[in-house]
Amino acid sequence: MLHPDVHPDPTVAHRVATRTGPAQPTPDAVATLHPLGLDDVRLDPAGLLGQWQARNAAATLPHCVAQLDRAGALDNLRRLRDRDGNGGNGNGDRDGNGGNGNGDGCGAFTGMWFSDSDVYKTLEAAAWELARPQPGTELRDFLESTVALLAQVQDADGYLNSYVMAERPDRRWQELHWSHELYCAGHLFQAAVATARVGVGNSLETVARRLADLLLDRFGPDGVEAVCGHPEVETALVELYRSTGHRPYLNLARRFVDLRGRGLLNAERFGPVYLQDHVPVRDADEVAGHAVRQLYLLAGVVDVAVETGDHSLLAAARRLWDSAYLTKTYVTGAHGSRHRDEAYGDPYELPPDRAYAETCAAVASFQWNWRMLLADGAHRYADEMERVLYNAVAGSTALDGTHFFYSNPLQLRTGHDGSDSDAPDRRMPWYACACCPPNLARLMASLQAYTASGDGHGVQLHLYAAGTVHATVHGRPVRVTVRTGYPWAGRVEVGVRAESTEPWTLALRIPGWCQDYRVEADGADVTVDDGYLRLTRDWSSGTVTLELAMPPRLVAAHPYVDAVRGCLALIRGPLVYCLEQADLPPGTRLEDVRLDPAAPLGTAEVAGGPPDAVALTVGGIVAPPGPAALYRAGTTPPTGSGARIRLSAVPYFLWGNRDPGPMRVWIPVDTDTSTGTDTSTGTDTSTGAGAVRTDRRPHPGGAG
Known part of the structure; x- marks a missing residue:
């Protein structure tokens, strides 16, 4: 059913009776399924998802709150309050001029210019967590004090962005290709929606609506034609509409979606593909550019489509889903194969060792698939939610809940220089660009709402x-x-x-x-x-x-995935497995290990892992190449002999929790299994007794 063009604004009457979680379509939306109430699902902390949610509450979320102070994100807002003693000066106008100015003695802005978004994501996480039983008082204190701070520093006209207000007040709305002003506003709106749905921090919705109304004045039907260089505000405006019933917010989200691809952004530095401004959404047939921006945009596209009954937008979303999951998604469910621009590559360009696979892209994939599932009800979207959750999302967080990967490669080589924050050899407690940890916190705090x-x-x-x-x-x-x-x-x-x-x-x-x-x-x-x-x-x-049935299985990639030709991955149930250096005999180099596809697959316990965690065992061959030249004649076999061993593989999401070292998901297959002695048992295994079937049935998402 389509909404009428004019929708009244009965703010209180429009709210649903029960507390709801993220992405809650209105009763009139063209959605096949509807989420349950936020309180309607409780995860048992004895189960794995319940353990992750409990860890998030006990460790990850408090860690994010502390890091906002330590990294200066909260100080950026406090300086706005402290420089004149009473918050924003209200001198900014609705045409994008004016603002607070730099003031005197306030100190320099700290961190990334979009650090406000880290505050907002953490606020959203706190709100969802406060909906669960027995949250700590510290979390409520953080939420209430931060909401009060935002209300204090907001300009009289509703503008709120600590970087622009302090450092570039004369450039308000003038540099949308990189400023992240609308991106930050979107995360503020989502935090406000969470507080409204949970019933905490009530004044945050007032702050958010004042800023949203300012956006309506500037960018609405009679305003400036513009879009943000980092999509996110689209899905957030739809959520704000769903929470308040104010139809103009939905109309503005639709306007932003429709303006995409018209070359409205300054693309001299980044290029239009990176900025998601290269082709109108309805005409796009391939996911491209910055993976997080693409996925956030598509989440907004689906939200707009179901609330307006726009079937052409839904058709575009389905078409782009096929592009993403049939040709451009890693076996772990991760997105983004190029470090340059944190971007998608060409179809089947999925190098495991150079995978960027940003954590935020994994979170965004989960969120987009949830919206697609609600819209269509098709199981393939739930399958992708499961795959990315148990592998790419879960692998980004250490067992202690306070260390994180930003990028998530599928292979780490011997001798890898882990000093590069784009490809570290271990999880880090925080990043200069700290988008991922609070993003994880907000997802895990609301995880029950997606089940x-x-x-x-x-x-x-x-x-x-x-x-x-x-x-x-x-x-x-x-x-x-x-x-x-x-x-x-x-x-x-x-x-x-x-x-x-x-x-x-x-x-x-x-x-x-x-x-x-x-x-x-x-x-x-x-x-x-x-x-x-x-x-x-x-x-x-x-x-x-x-x-x-959950037998271990071997999975091969599509032949066009050149980077892993001649390799297989180990999978059991929804879990992708990997080999780690820590599980190899001393002196064995991971690059010398080959998989024997004819050897039986088995299961074992994961030493030091979560309760009930299952490892996989498989036959392998260690065959060092000897003193081979970097390049050799193609007809000359490498020197060296092979010894059989029993390999142990751990779930990918557990890698990196021991001493840093090499890791790989895709394992080269040994092509000569005619000879060899199993060094772990001394038994000849060359017959391959008990050989397991290689699972080559295409996964609904396109892997394998």
Whole structure:
């Protein structure tokens, strides 16, 4: 259903009755599925997702709050307050001139010019966390004091950007290709939406709406035609519309989307592709440029499409999804194969050792796929959410929750210089460009909101996690209890209790990687539709047991992925595995290791890893090349002999938690398995007894 052109602004009446999480379509949106309330899903801290969320609350979020002080992001705002004693001077005008000026004795601006966005993302994370039981008082104090600070320093006309206000007040809105003014505003809007939905920091919505109204005056239908060099404000304006019911915010988001690709930005330095200004969205057929900017833009595109009923925008999003996930996504779900411009490369350009694979791109991929899932209901979007969450997102954070990767390569060579912050050999506590840690914090604080959904027919479980789900079906309460050791084990036990005897459908996703499953659901009418097992019955009392077969498997890349020809990856369930130097015999170089594809695959415990974590074991050959020249005649085999060993692979998300050292996901395959002695057992294994099938069925997302 399309919205009318004129939408009233009954701000309070428009709000939904229950507290909601991120990306909550309005009742009139053309969405297939609808999220459950923020309080409707609870993750059990005994399960892996629950552990991650608990770690986020105990370690990551407090760490981000402390780093905002340590790195100076909060001081940049405090200086605006302290220079004249009463906040902003209100001298800026709506045409982009004026502002606070530099003042006297305020100190220099610190850090990246868009550091305000780090504050806003942390505020959003704090709001989502405050919705969960028993948050610490320190977190509430941070949120309330920071919201008060923002209200103090905001200019009288609503403008708020600490860098421009302090350093470039005469250039307000004049350098949108690099200034990140609208990008920062977008993160402020999302933080305000989170506080409004949770019911904390109420004045932040007032701050956000004053700035949003300023944007309407300057960039609205009769205003300046312009877009931001870093998309983000589009999805944020839609969320602000959803929270307030104020239709002009949605109209402005649509206007920004429609203005993309018209060459409105100064592209002399960065180029139009990097800035997502090279082609109108509706005409685009290939994801390109800065990966985070592309993915944030696409999240906004889907939000605008479902709220306005714009089917051409949805069609463009589906087309670009095919481009991204069928030709340009790493096996870990990561995006961005070029360090230059943090960008997508050509189709199938996916070098493992030079993968940029920024953490924020992984978060953005998760968010875009959630919106696509709500719009279409297709399982491929949930499959990608799962893949990127358990690999690229999870791998960015250390087990202590306070160290992070910015880029996430799939291979680290012996002798790698880890001093380069773009490709470190270990996670770091913070970065000069600190976009990733608070982005992780806000995702993990709201993670439960992405696991399940509802529609007019029942409840859908998309991400399997131990916990409880509450919903309303046919106007009556429903409780779904999930017990599972996923992703370490494929058994999912679901207990259902409903107050009504009217039949409805419980949908359980069958992951795209799963080749075999078994279900026990007494009395249910069972169908399979687009990757979902749909169970219809009277659920006043009932149980379901789903067994997803999880054998280890070997996966090959598409032949066009030249960088990993002759290599295989180890995968079990949704988890990608890797070899680390720490698991090799002393003196063994990882580059000398080859995989024996005929050897049996096995499982083992991960020493020092999370509870129940599963490692994989596989046969390999160590074959040093000897004193080979850098280049040799193509017909001359390298010198050296091989010895058989049993290799142990750990989940990719766990790599780098021990001493820094080489790592690789894609393992070269040994082409000569006719001879060799297993040095771990002394047994001849050249027959390949128990050889495992190589899984070459294309993943719905395009890997393998």
